[in-house]
Amino acid sequence: MEILVKDFVKENTDKLDAAGISDASVDIWLLLEHFASIDKSDYFANQDMKISKVHAEQIEEAVEKRIKHIPLQHIIGQTEFMGLTFKVNENVLVPRFDTEILVDEVVKYVGDDFLKVLDMCTGSGCIAITISDMCDNATVVASDISKEALEVAKENNTLNQTEVTFIESDLFENVEGKFDVIVSNPPYIRTKDIESLEDEVKIHDPHLALDGGESGLEFYQAITKQAKDYLNTNGMIFFEIGFDQAEEVSNILEENGYQDIVVKKDLAMNDRVIYAKKG
Numbered sequence: 001m002e003i004l005v006k007d008f009v010k011e012n013t014d015k016l017d018a019a020g021i022s023d024a025s026v027d028i029w030l031l032l033e034h035f036a037s038i039d040k041s042d043y044f045a046n047q048d049m050k051i052s053k054v055h056a057e058q059i060e061e062a063v064e065k066r067i068k069h070i071p072l073q074h075i076i077g078q079t080e081f082m083g084l085t086f087k088v089n090e091n092v093l094v095p096r097f098d099t100e101i102l103v104d105e106v107v108k109y110v111g112d113d114f115l116k117v118l119d120m121c122t123g124s125g126c127i128a129i130t131i132s133d134m135c136d137n138a139t140v141v142a143s144d145i146s147k148e149a150l151e152v153a154k155e156n157n158t159l160n161q162t163e164v165t166f167i168e169s170d171l172f173e174n175v176e177g178k179f180d181v182i183v184s185n186p187p188y189i190r191t192k193d194i195e196s197l198e199d200e201v202k203i204h205d206p207h208l209a210l211d212g213g214e215s216g217l218e219f220y221q222a223i224t225k226q227a228k229d230y231l232n233t234n235g236m237i238f239f240e241i242g243f244d245q246a247e248e249v250s251n252i253l254e255e256n257g258y259q260d261i262v263v264k265k266d267l268a269m270n271d272r273v274i275y276a277k278k279g
Contacts, residue, residue, distance in 0.1 A: 125153030186219035
């Protein structure tokens, strides 16, 4: 039996609203597009459109998962980042729009030059893979301590037909050679703040990728200090930062001899990216 799309959308949006899911209607339309190939523009062109029972059951099962605050991207199994598709699961952070600002700054710097780039704490590989895709002449290496995250990243490397080299490494432990650029979106949430995050993050994202220690700065301190030995002369380091960490991370960079420090804001005008040159 087929069901009217407008009735199906209302019923399931109400379910998500009742469960406290923000943007419930957006989620339902994304599920309709993913499972039934129905998008909003098609619907508004034909408001008598119906959905098959099979597709309805698939989406209703997904809605039950979403009610438990499982991220929509985990349910679908993928997400989009800077025009590319990335597989995601519970072993990696879901790529977020704010990180596009970090990648954009690195891409502008690398351009068409034959530079060697290291992405540290790569997770899904979204940073490294996008840089590789957009900078044809760059050699890109990515590292992570998590075997499970690297499995996802390697799948994404194949999916997007890029040529990133992946290394299992606790920071620089297994990294060899020198680089023109080191980029990282490291764990930067203060340990005590993780419990206050939304359920989609604190329950379903890997804590290994969130926990920046008591101060939230542990990875910035470690990476900044060690990176000097892995950067070429005048090499650049790029970080994503929390909205309130620009001053502290700037101080860490200055203390380690980095120069020409620049902070970039996101669209909400929060400090989001910091970069500097090796002194």
